[in-house]
Amino acid sequence: MIVEDDPNDVELTLTALTDHNLANEVVVTRDGQQALDYLYRRGEFNTRAAENPAVMLLDLKLPKVSGLEVLQQIKSDERLKMVPVVVLTSSHEEQDMMRSYRLGVNAYVVKPVDFHEFVNAVKELGVFWAVINEPPPGSLKK
Amino acid sequence: MKAMKKSVTMTGLAQGPTRAGVGRRMVYWNREFQTIHSPVLRYGFAVVSVAIALGVASAMQHYQFHDVELLVFTVAIALSTWYAGIGPSILAVVLSSLCFDYFFTQPLYSFDVSARELPYYFIFVVWAAIVASFSAVRRRMEDSLRQARDNLQVEVEQRRNKEDEIRKLNQALVKRAAQLEAANKELEAFTYSVSHDLRAPLRHMVGYSELLQRQASSSLDEKSQRFIRTILDAAKRMGNLIDDLLAFSRIGRAEPETVAVDLAQLVKEVVAETGQDTKGRDIVWKIGALPVCRGDRAMLRLVLVNLVSNAVKFTSMRRPAKIEIGCVDGNMTDVEVFVRDNGAGFDMQYVNKLFGVFQRLHLPEQFEGTGIGLATVQRIIHRHGGQVRGEGAVDQGATFYFSLPKVPEVAERRRPLHDHTGTHFDRRGRPERRGADSDGADGP
Numbered sequence: 001m002i003v004e005d006d007p008n009d010v011e012l013t014l015t016a017l018t019d020h021n022l023a024n025e026v027v028v029t030r031d032g033q034q035a036l037d038y039l040y041r042r043g044e045f046n047t048r049a050a051e052n053p054a055v056m057l058l059d060l061k062l063p064k065v066s067g068l069e070v071l072q073q074i075k076s077d078e079r080l081k082m083v084p085v086v087v088l089t090s091s092h093e094e095q096d097m098m099r100s101y102r103l104g105v106n107a108y109v110v111k112p113v114d115f116h117e118f119v120n121a122v123k124e125l126g127v128f129w130a131v132i133n134e135p136p137p138g139s140l141k142k
Numbered sequence: 143m144k145a146m147k148k149s150v151t152m153t154g155l156a157q158g159p160t161r162a163g164v165g166r167r168m169v170y171w172n173r174e175f176q177t178i179h180s181p182v183l184r185y186g187f188a189v190v191s192v193a194i195a196l197g198v199a200s201a202m203q204h205y206q207f208h209d210v211e212l213l214v215f216t217v218a219i220a221l222s223t224w225y226a227g228i229g230p231s232i233l234a235v236v237l238s239s240l241c242f243d244y245f246f247t248q249p250l251y252s253f254d255v256s257a258r259e260l261p262y263y264f265i266f267v268v269w270a271a272i273v274a275s276f277s278a279v280r281r282r283m284e285d286s287l288r289q290a291r292d293n294l295q296v297e298v299e300q301r302r303n304k305e306d307e308i309r310k311l312n313q314a315l316v317k318r319a320a321q322l323e324a325a326n327k328e329l330e331a332f333t334y335s336v337s338h339d340l341r342a343p344l345r346h347m348v349g350y351s352e353l354l355q356r357q358a359s360s361s362l363d364e365k366s367q368r369f370i371r372t373i374l375d376a377a378k379r380m381g382n383l384i385d386d387l388l389a390f391s392r393i394g395r396a397e398p399e400t401v402a403v404d405l406a407q408l409v410k411e412v413v414a415e416t417g418q419d420t421k422g423r424d425i426v427w428k429i430g431a432l433p434v435c436r437g438d439r440a441m442l443r444l445v446l447v448n449l450v451s452n453a454v455k456f457t458s459m460r461r462p463a464k465i466e467i468g469c470v471d472g473n474m475t476d477v478e479v480f481v482r483d484n485g486a487g488f489d490m491q492y493v494n495k496l497f498g499v500f501q502r503l504h505l506p507e508q509f510e511g512t513g514i515g516l517a518t519v520q521r522i523i524h525r526h527g528g529q530v531r532g533e534g535a536v537d538q539g540a541t542f543y544f545s546l547p548k549v550p551e552v553a554e555r556r557r558p559l560h561d562h563t564g565t566h567f568d569r570r571g572r573p574e575r576r577g578a579d580s581d582g583a584d585g586p
Contacts, residue, residue, distance in 0.1 A: 008346040015353065061338050090341040092388060093334055113345050113381035115352035 001027045001053035003035040005062050016122035032065025039080055052083045052139045055129035060089040075104040082136035188222040188230035192237040211246050216273050223277035231274040239267050333391050340384055347377040386514040398438035398525050405432035409467055412446045420454055424461050430468030433477050435546040441522045448515040449481040449542050455509055456485035476545040484539040496532045
């Protein structure tokens, strides 16, 4: 599951995942509200199966509900706190990193400017969380 | 307030009853009674006192109260001394003596003094003089006490004024601090937004250029390929510039620690680290004795890393390259450390541009780098209360100096080296992360 407002970033991330055959089963939500709606199966997502994503790639700067707020909501909810969350952001800022880790993020990745590095980072994340990592029970199996 | 100040500084002389308030009025009348100012009045007071005393003494004698005249005159002398001062008191003594002689000693109604009465008369004069002098002394004491009290009042007043002033200054300071804090917050918000928002479009430029390169590499001619490469390089360079600028501003915001830092140890580490990047190069290192100084270890390390890697970078065409690190004992409070090389050097004409952000004195083809290294050095040293300067000549090498406050006590030198566990900076001043940065530190 990807939470990212910027269509270019979405495309680049999906391109990187497609390159490594990881793009099937990717859900893209475009803001924090939509992401929470998806997780809680509200609104447009009320018919989806009751499974949590294997991993959530979360941007910090999002319209409506910010990434940190989404993170806080997830990590304070008994049913959702097990969902692995990876912050994938442009920000190097120490305060973002500190706050994310304090809220219990599972990983913090700064999007590299270099495209190869970016593709590599996304691939590694995809491979690790979707293939290598054993997701918590109740997660969507790949 | 001004009028009041004036009133207390002028101690008791010629003041009109101008002040309001019962307390002050009391003080005023008290003072007016204590001192009669006009000389005529003062001497007149003495004469009148003695005359009254004479009248009272005569009346008493008339009513057969004998031997009280001495007491009555004494009272008159004391009063004159008390209220009118030294001159009138002498007059009162003389007048009383004369009156006493004329009216109360044998032979009566004559200034002659009989031999029998002479000691009696003499005792009277002495007694009168003693009373007068005691009275005068007491008067003087009271005057000086009053003076002291007035001075105290003035001081209290001044202190109150000063306290008011301090309070006002304090308020101004608090206001200023709040303004500064707001400005700082704004600046932080700015760098935060730069960090978030400026890098995203860059990433897209790089990403889509790469995609284009991949997608259309077969159909593009060599020129178009070069254009795409230029776009990529420029975007990456801009990414580096933004990263450097953010790191630079982060140094400005981080509060430096002050622990004892062994510069000799630090230089050893930095040179060893640089040595890994300079395998195959012929570099002669000369490292002199270096002191222990106070500062933030991570930041000072960054200073040395920047200066040393600059020296390495700008001597790349020398065989052998000579790099010297040492210290000159500047003065009592500061120690000055220098890094000298025999590299490309610079024209002293541009010395004031050396430490500017993104200022470069060489073409990018000659020496790589964004030009933030020395700006970082300067910022760190300034934050430590020191100074930086550079000396050099084209093709003659360059020397960079920085000064730092000395460790004051000898005991401090013996302290074990502080193992710094705070933020670690890479050579650009960014907190250390992936080891992806391969290019050297930057400089002119």
